[in-house]
Amino acid sequence: MKRVVLIGLLAASLSGCSTISSTWNQWFGDDKNKPAALETLTGASTVRVVWSTRGDSIGFPLSVATPGDRFVVASTDGVVRALAAADGRVLWQGSVGAKLSAGVGSDGRFAAVVNRDNELVVLDAGRVAWKKALPTPVVAAPLVAGERVFALTLDRQVLAFDALDGRKIWEMKRPGDPLTLAKAGVLLAHKDTLIVGQGARLAGVDPLKGQLRWEASVATPRGTNEVERLADLVGPAVRQGDLVCARAFQSSVGCVNVERGSAVWNRVVGGVNGIGADDSVVVAGDASDRLSAWKLANGDLAWSADQFQRRKLAEPVVLNKQVLVGDFEGYVHAIDRDTGKTRARVATDGSAVIAVTLLRDTALVATKSGGLFAVKAE
Numbered sequence: 001m002k003r004v005v006l007i008g009l010l011a012a013s014l015s016g017c018s019t020i021s022s023t024w025n026q027w028f029g030d031d032k033n034k035p036a037a038l039e040t041l042t043g044a045s046t047v048r049v050v051w052s053t054r055g056d057s058i059g060f061p062l063s064v065a066t067p068g069d070r071f072v073v074a075s076t077d078g079v080v081r082a083l084a085a086a087d088g089r090v091l092w093q094g095s096v097g098a099k100l101s102a103g104v105g106s107d108g109r110f111a112a113v114v115n116r117d118n119e120l121v122v123l124d125a126g127r128v129a130w131k132k133a134l135p136t137p138v139v140a141a142p143l144v145a146g147e148r149v150f151a152l153t154l155d156r157q158v159l160a161f162d163a164l165d166g167r168k169i170w171e172m173k174r175p176g177d178p179l180t181l182a183k184a185g186v187l188l189a190h191k192d193t194l195i196v197g198q199g200a201r202l203a204g205v206d207p208l209k210g211q212l213r214w215e216a217s218v219a220t221p222r223g224t225n226e227v228e229r230l231a232d233l234v235g236p237a238v239r240q241g242d243l244v245c246a247r248a249f250q251s252s253v254g255c256v257n258v259e260r261g262s263a264v265w266n267r268v269v270g271g272v273n274g275i276g277a278d279d280s281v282v283v284a285g286d287a288s289d290r291l292s293a294w295k296l297a298n299g300d301l302a303w304s305a306d307q308f309q310r311r312k313l314a315e316p317v318v319l320n321k322q323v324l325v326g327d328f329e330g331y332v333h334a335i336d337r338d339t340g341k342t343r344a345r346v347a348t349d350g351s352a353v354i355a356v357t358l359l360r361d362t363a364l365v366a367t368k369s370g371g372l373f374a375v376k377a378e
Contacts, residue, residue: 060103094126130166170210197233214261219248265299326353
C-alpha cells in the first residue's frame with residue numbers, strides 16, 4: 001500500500017501535464033523570473049518546416065518506426081497514425097476507442113499503446129489486433145521489436161507479449177524502490193538485448209527469457225528521504241553505437257556501454273526531461289533550462305548555453321550538427337552543436353512543444369494542441 005500511495009502522489013505532482021517544470025514550481029516554490037527573451041537572429045535560417053498536419057492533443061513521446069520511412073504517432077484521444085516522413089501522407093490510421101495514458105511504440109507494422117483502463121492495445125496496420133490488461137499503471141510507451149511487445153510499468157515490472165496474438169511470454173519483477181517516478185522511463189533494444197531503466201540503473205535483459213544479464217548505474221541516489229533520493233531514469237534515452245545515455249531524474253546524465261554492461265561516465269546535473277545525442281556530443285537541459293553538451297566519448301564538458309532559461313524546453317535532439325529544442329511558445333530553436341550558439345528558429349502553432357523525434361534527416365515536432373511539424377536542418 002505504501003508504494004501505491006507514493007506513486008499516486010508523484011503522478012499528481014510530477015506528471016500528466018505539458019510543462020513539468022511548472023508543476024514542480026507549483027509544489028516546491030514558484031519561480032517568478034520571466035522566461036529569457038528571444039535573441040535577435042540575422043542571416044539565412046538553417047531550419048525549415050517541410051510539412052505539417054494536425055490531430056488531437058498529444059501528451060506522449062513520439063515513436064519512430066525505422067522500416068518504411070514513417071513516423072507513427074498517437075493522440076490523447078486514442079487515434080494512431082502512420083505518416084510518411086517525406087510528405088506527411090497518412091499510410092494507415094486506426095483508433096483504440098479510448099483515451100491513452102501512454103504513447104506509442106511501433107516496428108512499422110504493429111503499433112502498441114496503453115489506454116486509461118490500463119490495457120495494452122496492439123494494432124496491426126491500423127486495425128486493433130488484441131488487448132491485454134496490465135497489472136499496474138503504465139506511462140512509458142511500449143516497445144515493439146522482434147515480433148514482441150514489451151511494456152514497462154510504473155513499479156518497473158517488464159512484461160513481454162507475442163505481437164501476433166497477445167500471448168504473455170514472460171514478466172520480470174525486480175525488487176522495487178519504495179518510490180518510483182510517474183514519468184516515462186527507459187525501454188529500448190540494442191542488438192539482442194532489451195535495455196530497461198530500473199531506478200537509477202540501466203539493466204540489460206534477455207528479450208527471449210526475461211532474465212537479467214547486467215546492471216549499470218547512471219546515478220548514485222543521495223538525500224535524507226525517499227523523495228530526495230528519487231533518481232529514476234527518464235526517457236527518452238539515446239543510443240550511439242554501443243553506448244546508451246540517459247538522464248537520472250534531478251540527479252545526473254550518464255552513458256553506459258551496453259556491450260560490456262558497465263558505466264562509462266556520468267555528470268551531476270539537475271533536470272527532468274530526456275536527452276539528445278549524436279556521435280559527438282550528449283545534450284541535456286537542467287532545471288532552469290540551461291543547456292549543456294558533453295563529449296560522448298568521455299563526458300568532458302563541450303559547452304553550456306543559458307539563452308533559453310525558463311523557456312520550459314522539451315528534450316533536445318541533434319540533427320546535422322545542430323541541436324533542435326522546442327519551447328513553451330512553440331518555437332523550435334537550432335543551436336550549433338559544437339559551440340552552443342543559436343543559429344536559427346522556426347515557429348509552429350504557438351502551443352508548447354512537447355516532443356521532438358528523429359527519423360534520419362527529418363525531425364518531427366509535436367505540440368500540445370496536436371500540431372505535427374516536419375523540420376529539416378541544413
